[in-house]
Amino acid sequence: MVKIVKADTEIYFLQQLSDICIHIEKCGRTCYKSEDKITTETAIPFIKGILKSGHESVIEHANIIFSMPVTEKNYRVLTMRDIRGLNISVERDPADGVEKIIVSGNMRALRDIARQYDVHDFLLAAGNPLFYITESAKPVFDGVKVESVQTSRFSEQHNYITTHSVCDVGAYKDITRHRLASFSIESTRFCNYSKGKFGGELTMLEPCNIDKGTEMYSEWLGCMEMIEKAYMKMAALGGKSDQLRMLLPHSAKADMIMSANITEWKHIFSLRCHKAAHPSVQLVMKMMLEAFYKKWPAFFEAEYQRFICGEEV
Numbered sequence: 001m002v003k004i005v006k007a008d009t010e011i012y013f014l015q016q017l018s019d020i021c022i023h024i025e026k027c028g029r030t031c032y033k034s035e036d037k038i039t040t041e042t043a044i045p046f047i048k049g050i051l052k053s054g055h056e057s058v059i060e061h062a063n064i065i066f067s068m069p070v071t072e073k074n075y076r077v078l079t080m081r082d083i084r085g086l087n088i089s090v091e092r093d094p095a096d097g098v099e100k101i102i103v104s105g106n107m108r109a110l111r112d113i114a115r116q117y118d119v120h121d122f123l124l125a126a127g128n129p130l131f132y133i134t135e136s137a138k139p140v141f142d143g144v145k146v147e148s149v150q151t152s153r154f155s156e157q158h159n160y161i162t163t164h165s166v167c168d169v170g171a172y173k174d175i176t177r178h179r180l181a182s183f184s185i186e187s188t189r190f191c192n193y194s195k196g197k198f199g200g201e202l203t204m205l206e207p208c209n210i211d212k213g214t215e216m217y218s219e220w221l222g223c224m225e226m227i228e229k230a231y232m233k234m235a236a237l238g239g240k241s242d243q244l245r246m247l248l249p250h251s252a253k254a255d256m257i258m259s260a261n262i263t264e265w266k267h268i269f270s271l272r273c274h275k276a277a278h279p280s281v282q283l284v285m286k287m288m289l290e291a292f293y294k295k296w297p298a299f300f301e302a303e304y305q306r307f308i309c310g311e312e313v
C-alpha cells in the first residue's frame with residue numbers, strides 16, 4: 001500500500017565550530033537514508049569516507065565566518081588571487097565598532113581555495129585537521145580569526161541557513177536549479193524501497209493541487225498504486241535500485257537538505273513563493289519563509305509581508 005505523507009520543513013541549526021562534523025553527518029546521511037546509523041562516534045569516519053569518495057558537496061552545508069584586520073597586505077592578497085566561492089566585505093563590527101574585513105565560505109569552498117590557490121589560512125584558523133589539505137602551509141593573510149559559524153552579527157551575505165524538507169521529486173527538481181545553494185537529497189540510486197528498511201512500500205507526497213475525495217484524486221492514487229506494484233514486481237525479479245527508480249513519478253517523496261546564504265534565500269523566495277511557481281514548490285518555500293521569519297524577522301520582513309501576509313503576490 002502506497003504511503004502518503006505531507007510536505008514539511010525544519011531548520012538544521014549549526015551553532016558552534018565544534019559541532020561542524022555532527023552537522024555535516026546529519027546532512028549527508030540524508031542521501032543514503034542512513035540517519036539511524038548516527039551515534040556519538042560516527043561523524044568523523046563518515047566525513048573521512050565522504051572526502052575520500054569525492055562527494056564533497058556534503059561539506060558545503062557548514063559555513064564559517066572569519067574576520068581579519070583592514071591592512072594593505074590583506075587587501076592585496078584578496079584582490080590579487082581570483083578566490084572563488086567566498087563572500088567578502090568590509091564592515092564595522094557591531095560588537096566593538098572596529099572596521100574589519102569579513103570573509104565567509106562553506107567548508108567545500110575553503111578546501112577548494114586551499115587546493116587551487118594555496119590559501120590555507122581559513123582551514124588552519126578553523127583548526128580541524130580532518131579538513132586540512134596540508135598542515136605545513138604558511139599563512140598569507142594577517143590575523144585571520146573565526147567569528148562564527150552559519151549565522152553571525154555581520155551582513156546577510158555571510159549568514160547561512162540549512163534546512164531539511166520533505167517534498168516531492170517535482171519540487172526538488174525545480175529548487176535544485178538555484179546555483180548559489182547546496183543540496184543533499186535522498187538518493188533513489190542508494191535507496192531500494194522494496195527493502196524492509198522502507199517498509200517494502202513507496203512513499204508519495206500528498207498532492208497540494210489535487211483535492212482529496214475527487215475523481216481526479218482517485219485517478220492519481222490508482223496510478224501511484226500501479227507504480228508501486230510494478231516497482232515491487234521488478235524488485236522481486238532481481239531489479240536493482242538503478243532500474244527500479246525509472247518508475248518513480250514526480251509525486252515520489254524526497255528528503256532534501258538545502259543550504260544557502262540569506263542573500264540567495266531571499267532571491268529564491270522571490271521566485272519560488274510567487275504564484276508563477278509550481279504549487280508544490282510554493283508550499284515548501286512558504287513553510288521555510290515562515291520558519292525563517294520566526295527566527296530572523298529583521299532579515300525576512302519584506303518577503304514575509306509580501307508572500308505570507310499577502311501584501312503583494
Ligand SMILES: Cc1cc2nc3c(=O)[nH]c(=O)nc-3n(C[C@H](O)[C@H](O)[C@H](O)COP(=O)(O)OP(=O)(O)OC[C@H]3O[C@@H](n4cnc5c(N)ncnc54)[C@H](O)[C@@H]3O)c2cc1C
Nearest residue numbers: 174177178179180181264267268271272274275276277278
Ligand atoms: C516561474 C518559473 C518558471 C521556470 N521555467 C523554466 C523552464 O521552463 N525551463 C527551465 O529550464 N528552467 C525554468 N525555470 C528555472 C529558471 O530558469 C532558473 O534556472 C532558476 O529559477 C534559477 O534561478 P536564477 O537563475 O535566477 O538564479 P540562481 O541560480 O538562484 O542564482 C542566483 C543569482 O546568481 C547569479 N548567477 C548564478 N549563476 C550565474 C551564471 N552562471 N551566470 C550569471 N549569473 C549567475 C544571478 O544573478 C542569479 O540571479 C523557471 C523558474 C521559475 C521561477
